[in-house]
Amino acid sequence: MTTMTASGARFPDLVWLTWRQHRWSIIAAVVALGGYGVACQLVQPGRYGVSGLFESLALFAQIAAGLVAVFWGAPLLAREHEQRTHLLSWGQDVSPVRWSVSKAALLAAGAVVVATGLGLAGTAMLSRMSRPGNGPFSTWGFELWPPMQIVYALFGLALGVAVSAVARRTVPAMGITLVGFTAVRVFVAVWMRPTYLPPVRTTYPLAEQGFPIPPDALRLDFGDVDAAGRTISQSQILQCAMRGNHADFTDLAACEKKLGATQSFVDYQPIDRLLTFHLIEMGIFLLLSAGLFVLACRLVGRQGAL
Amino acid sequence: MVEFRVDRSGGLPAYLQLVQQVREALRLGWLAPGDRLPTVREVVAASGVNPNTVLKAYRELELVGLVEARQGSGTYVKATLGTASPELMVELRAQLEKWVHGARQAGLEDEDIHALLGAVLAGDMKGKES
Amino acid sequence: MSDGIAVTVDDLGKRYRRWPHGSVWALRHCSFELPAGVVAALVGMNGAGKTTLMSVVTGLLAPTEGAVRLGDDASRVSFVAQDKPLYRHFSVTDMLKVGASLNRVWDQRRALRWLERFQIPLDRPCGRLSGGQQAQVAFAIALGSCPSLLLLDEPLSNLDPLARREVTKELLGEVADTGLTVLLSTHVVAELGGVADHLLLLAAGTLLEQGDVDDLLASHVRYVGPRSDTSPGPGQILQARHTDRQSTFLVRLASDSAPRVDPPWTTQTVTLEDLVLVRLEMARSGVRGVAA
Numbered sequence: 001m002t003t004m005t006a007s008g009a010r011f012p013d014l015v016w017l018t019w020r021q022h023r024w025s026i027i028a029a030v031v032a033l034g035g036y037g038v039a040c041q042l043v044q045p046g047r048y049g050v051s052g053l054f055e056s057l058a059l060f061a062q063i064a065a066g067l068v069a070v071f072w073g074a075p076l077l078a079r080e081h082e083q084r085t086h087l088l089s090w091g092q093d094v095s096p097v098r099w100s101v102s103k104a105a106l107l108a109a110g111a112v113v114v115a116t117g118l119g120l121a122g123t124a125m126l127s128r129m130s131r132p133g134n135g136p137f138s139t140w141g142f143e144l145w146p147p148m149q150i151v152y153a154l155f156g157l158a159l160g161v162a163v164s165a166v167a168r169r170t171v172p173a174m175g176i177t178l179v180g181f182t183a184v185r186v187f188v189a190v191w192m193r194p195t196y197l198p199p200v201r202t203t204y205p206l207a208e209q210g211f212p213i214p215p216d217a218l219r220l221d222f223g224d225v226d227a228a229g230r231t232i233s234q235s236q237i238l239q240c241a242m243r244g245n246h247a248d249f250t251d252l253a254a255c256e257k258k259l260g261a262t263q264s265f266v267d268y269q270p271i272d273r274l275l276t277f278h279l280i281e282m283g284i285f286l287l288l289s290a291g292l293f294v295l296a297c298r299l300v301g302r303q304g305a306l
Numbered sequence: 307m308v309e310f311r312v313d314r315s316g317g318l319p320a321y322l323q324l325v326q327q328v329r330e331a332l333r334l335g336w337l338a339p340g341d342r343l344p345t346v347r348e349v350v351a352a353s354g355v356n357p358n359t360v361l362k363a364y365r366e367l368e369l370v371g372l373v374e375a376r377q378g379s380g381t382y383v384k385a386t387l388g389t390a391s392p393e394l395m396v397e398l399r400a401q402l403e404k405w406v407h408g409a410r411q412a413g414l415e416d417e418d419i420h421a422l423l424g425a426v427l428a429g430d431m432k433g434k435e436s
Numbered sequence: 437m438s439d440g441i442a443v444t445v446d447d448l449g450k451r452y453r454r455w456p457h458g459s460v461w462a463l464r465h466c467s468f469e470l471p472a473g474v475v476a477a478l479v480g481m482n483g484a485g486k487t488t489l490m491s492v493v494t495g496l497l498a499p500t501e502g503a504v505r506l507g508d509d510a511s512r513v514s515f516v517a518q519d520k521p522l523y524r525h526f527s528v529t530d531m532l533k534v535g536a537s538l539n540r541v542w543d544q545r546r547a548l549r550w551l552e553r554f555q556i557p558l559d560r561p562c563g564r565l566s567g568g569q570q571a572q573v574a575f576a577i578a579l580g581s582c583p584s585l586l587l588l589d590e591p592l593s594n595l596d597p598l599a600r601r602e603v604t605k606e607l608l609g610e611v612a613d614t615g616l617t618v619l620l621s622t623h624v625v626a627e628l629g630g631v632a633d634h635l636l637l638l639a640a641g642t643l644l645e646q647g648d649v650d651d652l653l654a655s656h657v658r659y660v661g662p663r664s665d666t667s668p669g670p671g672q673i674l675q676a677r678h679t680d681r682q683s684t685f686l687v688r689l690a691s692d693s694a695p696r697v698d699p700p701w702t703t704q705t706v707t708l709e710d711l712v713l714v715r716l717e718m719a720r721s722g723v724r725g726v727a728a
Contacts, residue, residue, distance in 0.1 A: 008536045008537045008538065008539050008540065008542050009537070009538060009539055009540045013536070013537035013538070014537065016533070016537060017534060017537050017538070020526070020530060020533075020534075021523070083521060083523075083524070084517065084519050084521040085521040085522065085523055086521075087496065087515070087517035087519075087521050088517070088521050088522065088534075088574070088577070089534070089538065090496060091494055091495070091496055091513075091514070091515045091517075092535070092538035092539050092581060093538060093539045093540045093541075093581070094537075094538045094539075099538070302498070312629060312630035313629065314626065314627055314628065314629035314630055314631070315626045315629055315707055315708075315709060318653075318705055319649070319650040319653050319654065320629055320630035320649075320650075321650060322650075323630075346612055347609065347612045347613070350605070350608045350609050350611075350612045351605065351609055353605075353630075354601060354604050354605035354608060354630070354631070355608065355630045355631075356475050356608055356611070356630060356631055356632065356633050357608060357611055357612035358473065358474060358475070358611075358633045359630055359633055362633075362650070424702070425699060425700070425702065428699070428702060428703075429699050
């Protein structure tokens, strides 16, 4: 009486569903990537600093993974809850967890492609600029490296999905994801990255101009040390100098003497640690991604999900 | 063929309504032995009645011997509702007409007559049971 | 129509946590069985727990206690939620493809037949269909997945009277054709006669009444007669009403007893609506323990 057609619920079916639901955001990402690649080609070393294009492009690469988080990750579950379509999608043969994992995995694959393209274009642009301060250990240089871009995008997606499983409303989920993503990225870049390994310290005679560190190294703290090797920080010296009425260099030199400074120091991370640092930061974000992803799966699989 | 209808808000169970309608059709000669009753699917499609209700009604009719299910071909009317001989029916009807006439003379309206008849029938039922 | 059991629900309970207000039981101590092939009506007022019960049976919601067991021949469950959710930007054809993609078994012709019967345009985005048409798409997807147990939450609520009749008829046709078991929730009892053969009456998360509709109607009767403080016949009194001259008793008969009153008392049949209203009233005034 009834005719059963070929069975569904296989991987290609879920690929179709993911594409059908997210095609516009995927197309938008690919178009944006193409535009980005073209714009990167327009940046010429000679014209650097005139148009601001270079800074804009580098900045965009920094926040691109955040866009994946906000526009791909956050709506994934939240929009289903909001429009109640989870009652339809999750009541079929494909379990809610398999549905979520498949869609997230497919979007993750897309994110990897987009992030790779972005990283390659950005890194190429950066290397053409060949300017001190844009080296591989600089914030831009470090973060535009394609594998880093991939890891950030994966983290963004996982964060967005986890937030959307909790928030269940699209706009709040997007907002929370944006704030959370930015906070984590800034915290890691500013507070954690310099301290992945104890820095190397070089001491040099007081009042010498410039920092005697190897090229492309990541410069961290600098200041003076006394005869016993104790650190005298820049702020101590400045504080001392402020007590005199004119804080100029002569006073600084006097204060250095007064505080017992015998030598200057500079802390840095040498360039040969670059790969180690990349691996450490990738490890941090991959762990975070995995944790968030497992959390999202548990929330969906708990079935309290209505 | 009979067409069933179900009073959705009525107190009489739906299957009994169907049974009654078949009995009525037999009594009035709309159904005769050998006639096929509509299939369950046909009743559902025509009247929007629960198929289980139709089945239950047909089973009931089968149990009292009014219809029989023939394997694979449907449900057929087996017997008719032989109430009384035609002559007796004519006589009873004449008596009732006379009684109704009397009731009207006494000022009873249709509703009063129905109520009275119902009460008598109920009393008669009680008498039989006890 | 098989003689098996479609679903067994055993001491089911669902508690929602409502931080910071503690938790509430939306459903408590619910036990029932649905024989395969029945059309069961889940009746209750808004907030009685109908949607919670359906969500748990469907598997979308995990019960806090108790269990749901599906019968051997009722392993495929479909659920149509009350708001008939669809992807608004998907065409009807795409929605059917969603159904086909998410199910191991899919009958495209069955789904299309349903849409054709109700003349639903296949190429239009679901968001631009009327509420009634959206409901038809949701029904088509549910039937396309070839359920043996179909749960419908307020299925007729978006439909005009003519469509209600047609949908009811077509659904019953599906029951006749496939032996499908249906559980539909509603608060319009008046439309159930001849449609539902099984009743589950839910109030405040508790099952008040359940069973075969015909049996329920047969075991309840109303005695009408002169003013009296005591019931003139057998049966447990569920409701007694008095005017100056007249008394009415709605009683539940023991399974083997028949209504028996002496004139001038008369008996009247009870409608499903009477029964439901009386039981809900009793529940509201705190009378719970009516022995089944």
